[in-house]
Amino acid sequence: MKHPRSLSSRRDFRRVMHTGARKRSSFGTFYVVRAVEDNAVSSLGLAVPRRVGGAVTRNRIKRRLREAYRAGAPERGFDVVIQARPEAAHVDFQQLAEEVSRLVAAQ
RNA sequence: GGAGCCGGCCGGGCGGCCGCGGCCCUCCUCGCGGGGGUCGAGGAAAGUCCGGACUCCACAGGGCAGGACGCUGGUGAAAGUGCCAGGCGGGGCGACCCGCGGAAAGUGCAACAGAGAGCAGACAGCCCCGGAGCUCGCUCCGAGGUGAUGGUGAAACGGUGAGGUAAGAGCUCACCAGCGCAUCGGGUGAUCGGUGCGGCUAGGCAAACCCCGUCCGGAGCAAGACCAAGCAGGAGGCACGGGUGGCCCGCCCCCUCGGCCGUAGGGCCGGGACCGCCUCCGGGUAGGUCGCACGAGGCGAGCGGCAACGCUCGUCCCAGAUGGAUGGUCGCCCCCGGGGCUUUUUUGGCUCCGGGACAGAAUCCGGCUUAUAGGCCGGCUCCACGA
RNA sequence: GCGGGCGUAGCUCAAUGGUAGAGCCUCAGUUUUCCAAACUGAAAACGCGGGUUCGAUACCCGCCGCCCGCU
Secondary structure (H helix, E strand, O other): HHHHHEEHHHHHHHHHHHHEEEEEEEOOOOOOOOOOOOEEOOOEEEEOOOOHHHHHHHHHHHHHHHHHHHHHOOOEEEEEEEOOHHHHOOOHHHHHHHHHHHHHOOO
């Protein structure tokens, strides 16, 4: 399975965060919305604020979340924003991947 | 064996599986595709404290203001404590470490204590003179002398000795320390050593104002260049061509159109808008390419130099993302800590659990500073013991 | 990337080279039947580490934290 596209523009972030379904987990808040076209490649936006750590841990969180998404979440049809919390750096990867798949697929 | 000083280096390794970014090659069903190869974070990539390269502001001068720096000589493209070597002063038993223009240009500052704190000062004390008293080794009163003694303070206007004196005092002398001038010698120099003379003392703080010397234009790769796409302008002010940057001065240079003159550089005359800048409101776009990865470059030899470093030769090509790649996960080994077992101690073996730092390139480079688990190497000092 | 400002009692702020102060808060006492108010008293601080100075909250240097601009 391939990695999802990355969201970049402020506009896209706003769209997903305002119109999407909000779900919480121990390591972050999820915003999930159906993509405009059903078989478009899914998009993933990662919001990792400065307060969770330095550049190293923030990058690490983003990499782990991307990998966790790739491991099981739908390849097509969803736009997702994950707002990370400091716990995301320490959560077991197995648990992280299951949580991401479950919360996205539940939509 | 213990304690310590200085310098340099590394900063997990190997292998599966699944992935990411750049470049090259290749295949086809040509696309937002497949395959192969290759490269892919750091010693600090960090903080942004200095300095440069580079780009734009069209370009150089003088003065003022402002800022930075400050022993000497090297080195380096440059630089606040860049680095190396040296000088002087201070600290430490020592290896070593820390500091560095000027206080006899001027202004200013010093709480409390203390008699007195900046051309210093009589509280006690000491001494002399006059008077009075007396138990006649003194006491009291008055006028003076004195910076040797006490006490205060961070700091009290050289130290020791002798002479001198009523008591004292650089008052005089000798030596020492320190200062100035002259001079000799060593050193490129900071400065060191010596000789002579002078006057006897000139305090501290410039990370207080300041003085002297040296240096400094501004902005920053979101610089800047090109391409593409796209909308809708309005109000006010400034200027009446622009340029100079914080200010001033003088000077110089550059636009366009028409006409005339000149071989030409250019000159003269006349005209000058589209437009420009600033502030506010409103609208559009925030895509691509270049800059952008060969450089004050890395590594290894040789030579020169005490060294920093330089020169020559050989060899290598070594990240270029753009919401931002260099990862996720598993196994083995290594290191550290803890528990259990093994025959007791030391050494060791087996097994289980936990941990392995600080930290992520964004134009590039040279420094500085700060963070950092654990480990390696080299040089040196002091103490104790032994030979 | 470039630049600026601020860290002082629990909170909001002063003082600027010598002893750090005010208001609110807290605690104790007086007063009151009790509470409040009032009065009296007390506790409590210069972000951290070096340096300059006799002496630093202030001056200089380096860190740490927070806030704000410009592009």
